Amino acid sequence: CNDLLDEQPRSFYEPGFFKTERGVAGGLTSMYAHLRYMYGQAYYYNTTLTGTDEVTYAQSADGNFKVMDLSGQGIIDPSTSRSDAIWGITFSNINTANGVIENASSIGTISNALIAEAYFFRAFDYFLLVQTFGGVPLDLGSGELKFNNTATRTSVRNTVPEVYTKAIFPDLLKAVADLPAAPRVKGAATKTLARLYLAKAYLTYGWWLQNPNNIPTYPETARTDPDGHDAAWYFQQAYNVANEGIDNPGPFGLQGTYYDVNLGSNDRNNEILLYADHTETSEFYNGGSLIYGSGGAPDNFAGWMMTWNYTNIRSGGVSSVQREAEQHLGRPWTRMCPTIGAIKNTFADKVNDSRYDGTFTTVYRANFQKAEGAPPVVTNANGMQVGPGGAILTFLDNDDPLVTYANGNANIGAGVLPGRADYVIAPSGISRLVYPGLWKLGPYRTDNDGGYGQPNAGSTRPFNIAKFSELYLIAAEAAVKGATTVAGKSARDLVNVLRARAGKWRFDNNGNVAKVADNSAAMTAATPATIDINYILAERSREFYGEGYRWYDLIRTQKWEELSKTYQICGADVGDHTPVTVTRDIKPYLYLRPIPAGQLNSLDMTDAEKQAYQNPGYN
Amino acid sequence: QTTVKGKVTDDTGMGLPGVSVMVKGTTNGTQTDANGNYALSVPGKNAVLVFSFIGYTAVEKPLNGQATVNVNMAADSKSLSEVVVIGYGTQRREAVTGSVASISGDKLTEVPTANVTQALQGRLAGVDISQTSSKPGATTQIRIRGTRSLTADNNPLIVLDGIPFTGSISDINPNDIKSLDVLKDASATAIYGARGANGVILITTNRGQKNQKARVSYNAYAGSQEIFAKVPMMNGPQLAALRKEAKVYTSNGVDEDDAVNTDWQDLFFKTGAVTSHDIGVSGGTETGNYNFGLGYYKNQAVVPSQQYSRYSFKASMDQNLGKIFRVGFTSNNNYNLNEGGQIGTFGAYAFSPLINPYKSDGSLKRVVNMASGDSYVLTSGVVDSLTNNGLWLNETRGFATYNSFYGEVSIPWVEGLKFRTNLGLDFVNSNNGNFTGQGVNAVNATTVSNAGISNSQTYHWTIENLLTYDKTIGKHNFNVVALYSAEQNKYNRSSVSVKDIPAEAFQFYNLGQAAGEKTIDPNNQDYQLWGLISGMGRIMYSYDDRYLLSATLRSDASSRLAPGHQWHTYPAVSVGWNISKESFFNVSKIDMLKIRAGFGQTSNQAVQPYATLGRLSTRPYNFGDDVYETGYYVSSLPNPKLGWEYSKTTNLGVDFSLFNNRLSGTAEYYVTNTKDILLAVGLPETSGVASITQNVGETQNKGVEISLNGTILDNPDGLTWQAGVNFYTNKNKLVALASGQLRDEGNAWFVGHNINAIYDYEKIGLWQQNDPYRSILEPGTDDDVIGSIKVKYTGEYNADGTPKRAIGEADRQIIDVDPDFQGGFNTRFAYKGFDLSAVAIYRHGGVLISSLYGSSGYLNTLTSRNNNVQVDYWTPDNTNAEYPRPGRHLSGDNPKYGSTLGYFDGSYLKVRTITLGYDFNRSLIKNNKINLKAYFTVQNPFVLFSPYHDQSGMDPETNSYGNENAAVPLSQNLRRILTIGTNTPSTRNYILGLNLTF
Structure with a gap:
């Protein structure tokens, strides 16, 4: 009769399954899957951009976005900060990595290359955490870097140098040593990827040791390295490792044109080292509806944020640009928008440099003809007619005194230029309501079948996390910070590799016509003789605009306040095209995000201990 | 000496056989014959006759010189008070020492519903029944004397005809129920030990009577349902004004116009209908009896295509085999069909009234564009048409059979000793099929069809071996029970979903034909097997019906707990003193007075099976467009020490009957302390694991319960007025959490506060x-x-x-949600053949959470994103408003602190039914063989004393768990907080019914 009291689960795995070969494989898969809870998750995405020189909040922004702007629209605190996305997913993943590393050695049949993926992801998560929050715990309950099987309701934060020297560097060195050059499966971790992160971690830690602008850290600790090196040593390591990555690319490299890097039909190309993958071939494995996204992870819905509500456009009363699952369009949430400075200054060269055209949607084209019973043409600006595919609204490259705005224009307060059938908006007229969309992250589907497709679904494209091109900028930054360079790889040389590529055109994205041009010479000629950090940062913005790098770049280099304290944008009302300068209040304590309220709520510690656990400034 | 004659009749005019007729103060008496007639010699013309009969209120009649005394006996409002079911036996009410509340089947059917628990609302003190869904066929949440456990189950054990019940209580046809007894304190529930901590509900279904001619009964009712109240959404001009004020949506959608005023609720909801038919046959011989019943119930909801129907079949039989053997069985079966559950009501409230849903030719648009985007147009006509064409279906077909068999031997050489074996065999099957045709409920007309099936089976067996011994020696009365039982339950669920059914006529009947993705989500498959082994002994002793004692000892072992921690033994004892039986007691106004006290321990194993083992959760992932893999990560840690959660209850009670039994009642006080609570402890993110199930924490429930039943006027030929009222309080608090912790903000648990607390500004x-x-x-x-x-x-x-x-x-503040006190009352007026009755429930205090007003519902965003509930909002010209300024100071899409707009005082008094009945036997039908009664009932006629009702006009009863029926509902761990959300609306019902017996 005691059989009645025995238990054998048959529909889920108990933790013991991790001790099998299949279990280890499943643990690795979940490390890739965990990326989706951060990359493509729009609220976290927002924390990487809003409040920097790249992005401010847009007209429909809710509190999640406004607080990040630091312009008096609310304060970042433990419950409003959306960096909770990282905190909420990484520790569980670190624990999975701990388990895989521990169990793999006891199973004995798991290759070092596979275990290296776990080392990579443990370092990846710790690197993200230490940049975002400062020092974080290495002991989850069962000892430092040990798989946790203890129900602990307390937590002790390690210091920043401990996290780097005990976890991030050793793990990444192991990953570099053991990962294969080519991925074992599409999108899996490689030696090149590990080199990128190791170089970036060295670079970041070098900056942290140097601390040029006296930004506080937490938990408080001396800016000395337990391993006995100084900042210069780390900058040199960053340079060396990045260089190794460039010299030993494996299957990776740069795409021929910048346009191809982010073109939907060219996703998972050889420039991309890591991405949070998605697919339109399986709703289940995609992790989000293929029809209607609800705006939550693991869906990839970051691209909705910088998409303004272009569906408000009317041409002679007809809704001429309708919601479509097409890379220029997609689902409008109007939560984030580029600053005028980003458009006018960062992308000052819109002629030679293809990166402006390969980043933004600047021309909104008629797609009304895909609706049932549509008219053949619509009446647009100046009473002129526009047919299917014609330009309805164009964001001009340059300000033009002839543009006249009126509230009724296109129903969105657009401007007109004499003789042009399309409505126009000049760079200085970009507002929180109407602004160039982020083409890079737009949706790409192959199942639209000539119609509008499923624009309300999350993006089925991978969300790119790491690119081969960044190796050049890391090496260049290390060089600027004093690393000894090898011949032909000065900071200027490295930057020019990307600038030369940016000068190459094969397609005019917003003109929607083939355009073969090579402006490489003009691009490299325009590179200043001496590269400084601000130039590196500007180049990073041109290369990676809107991809979630910016806040981390600015806090690493401690240039956040300098570059972002003011920005320009026009207001949120229809027809408001008067740029105003907004000032942000970026205090030094904000360089660390608050520990999320959820963590503090579930800690079994005294109020004083919890206060000491929280980063200063957020109590 | 003179002879008195007469006839005793019941309230339907039928003669009552077997009534005891005694001359008061003597042993002189007789019984009525088969037709209710009696004749008795009495010592004098001023003698007083006492008529008594089980289930009826005793009547005293002074002769006053008359030779003929006819008596009409009213069924006792506590009609089963004479005998109550206490689990593994019955007991005379006056001998009961534990806390047992009872209600008869005919009282329950006063509230015509599909689900007996709805009829039970407000009828028994200490039994709190909350609505958790207003969909047809929905079940309720039952809490007996409060909430004890945090994450383990708080539902009472239901025992159907002696066998622990594994199904849904809505599977039981209320018309089959003879009586319902609720065991509330530990001394009463200890016999169910492991599963008794949350109280026990014993449901006894009808059986045939010995020596009864075949009797046929037919009960039927039908009626219509209308929405209790529309949600007070803004009309066109109001929303247009809000949009201009909020300045969030700068432009109307293509299909919106400030001049339009569409009432989407009118377009969407319809009039519902309810129908019920029951037919039963019962009879008996000297050695056996039988009972068969067939039932049909159907409820068409006010939401289009949503309906519930149930076909039930019930049979029971008992048969003596010679002198010492007795066998019998009970079988309760039903088939039910639940349709249209996928149809939500959110759109009916959220759609902008500025939308013109019609094309110029008068036909409906398929999709409309409003400021916040495109939406598929849903009206009752659209839904009905899609359903009728088989293009949008979601149906669950349930079949359940609950059977118990017994064999009993009276051991011939020991008088009063019996051995009995009960065998329970249950099977519950549920099949869900759903199909959504191409483009249905989708903005894009080419959205592929999808279909899915989900099947679950429950197999449950129970075996019980019982030895009982009944013995009376002089004034000493013994009843001894020994029990050994074993029980096992196996549950299995499988689910598959697919996309793109090429021929829509296939619906969900062959998913293999799908051209698109076929998914078997590992999170939608389940297997659970659990077992329980128990031994129990109970002795009940009484001396002269004055001194009463009951003692129980039970041991249980549960598979759900960790090895080494599976067994637990607990005692319970209760005593009673019938003071009114004492010779010294001589208070003429007091017919009965009993005090009783009980103490006992019970326990709870109600965590999910395998909770001790820990768990890996899954994450699907694609590597490119063609390599699919599933990942695992640890979400729950194992706990090899997981043991029982147990409760200790102390119960004090007094039962009394006054003024010739015109007023009777019970008052009780109890304290329940629950320790070693089974808790899924949420861990901080830094532990890398979401939770672990542990034995931590303590809770306490204490309360007072009072029930009174009175006959205020009693004139069989004129006006009779009876009334019953109950009142109860339950003070619920958390006494301790894990390891000295005083607050768990993530789960909103705070020491010293209700388990059902919220933590908000x-x-x-x-x-x-x-x-x-x-x-x-x-x-x-x-x-x-x-x-x-x-x-x-x-x-x-x-x-x-x-x-x-x-x-x-x-x-943020800790806000306790539980009410201060609650209860119910019922009243009945009878005049000749007419009777008018009403049943009402009330609660006072506590917090009601309405997501229609709070930020979670997205219906009070004050941004004009959706239509908005009508509220008085702040503007520079209207600064005295209660609601905030539109479109300003937002947190997310809602006003900052918008959740506070959803909190209301939870008080209300709700009249559940008012019924006017007429008994045709009092006039038209003089034939005693036929009984016919007809009635008209209004359900939910009105609500009083409710601040929420005053604000909104709506029903203040909850209709959702916290994690349901809101745009952004509460998280799963706050599911326990019941709310009002966008579920199927509450209705007011008008019902005509009849009861026929012959």
């Missing part, structure tokens, strides 16, 4: 222009903050009186 008004310290407390520009919600600040102040900090997390 407290709205104290709106910020006005001249409020002091506004810029410190709630930083922001005047334009943004003035007019926004002002919440209480609890922080410190500087010496100059300025607050030290801005309002933040630390200012």
